[in-house]
């Protein structure tokens with residue numbers, strides 16, 4: 001996409017000139033707080049909302065000029081899922097299969113396959129009105145997959161899910177990218193989610209991309225990891241400080257520990273353990289601190305990501 005903009009009348013510039021590219025088979029994590037412009041971007045890319053400026057293409061088709069072709073190549077599970085409470089999960093899938101023009105003999109089979117894959121086989125013939133939030137998100141994902149799209153958009157697919165359902169969804173998304181070569185554009189406000197799942201991350205704040213890269217690179221930009229060591233014997237602290245000083249900048253904590261920055265990364269950890277061991281210095285705890293994506297967000301915007309809404 002190029003300089004993509006969406007302005008709402010009497011509203012903010014929800015998306016304020018975004019440039020990004022996502023490769024085939026890549027999982028791209030679009031990370032940002034409430035109101036950052038994630039859903040607005042997804043709505044434009046899925047042709048449901050026209051941009052006010054700029055352009056973008058999805059699957060090689062322009063979102064404005066070739067919107068029908070874009071729609072044929074994508075699947076989308078949007079934030080506001082449009083499920084009908086009086087239909088069952090199976091009925092939703094059968095209906096979607098019909099709308100997508102699947103031959104009638106394939107519809108049953110595809111429906112059964114997808115219900116199984118998202119773990120809704122047992123609940124298949126219950127009305128969606130009685131589904132939990134997690135079950136609805138899973139059905140929504142299944143609906144997006146009916147026509148085997150090459151590109152999948154997921155808008156905050158795990159918001160409100162319990163840890164178990166979240167892990168199951170992560171696994172399915174990873175499988176789709178890995179085994180089926182699907183390109184996935186996923187929005188999230190969860191650091192761990194972007195970190196665990198995405199090959200590449202774009203951090204969006206107030207309609208603008210403030211950082212982009214692999215999770216590892218973004219964190220490495222912020223700084224190197226550090227290790228905090230607490231000696232088993234309090235009076236070893238001086239000796240510990242001397243030993244650790246050889247590995248990088250170190251400082252003593254108020255709680256009787258020493259923290260040392262590791263400019264070369266966590267690879268130094270094994271050597272630290274060896275040195276402490278060969279000097280008979282007994283350690284009570286040894287903790288590695290990695291810079292987090294929250295540190296990245298903080299560095300770029302001056303605010304913490306968690307809880308950084310528009311308000």
Ligand SMILES: Nc1ncnc2c1ncn2[C@@H]1O[C@H](COP(=O)(O)OP(=O)(O)OP(=O)(O)O)[C@@H](O)[C@H]1O
Pocket residue numbers: 008009011012013014032033034035036037038039040041079189310
């Ligand atoms: N239809 C609309 N009319 C006016 N303003 C809108 C409209 N839709 C979104 N906005 C505004 O645009 C901004 C971006 O909203 P958007 O829904 O894209 O954020 P988001 O990143 O998806 O947030 P969330 O994590 O809460 O879903 C917000 O300030 C929002 O209030």
Ligand SMILES: [Mg+2]
Pocket residue numbers: 038039040079155156
């Ligand atoms: Mg949203």
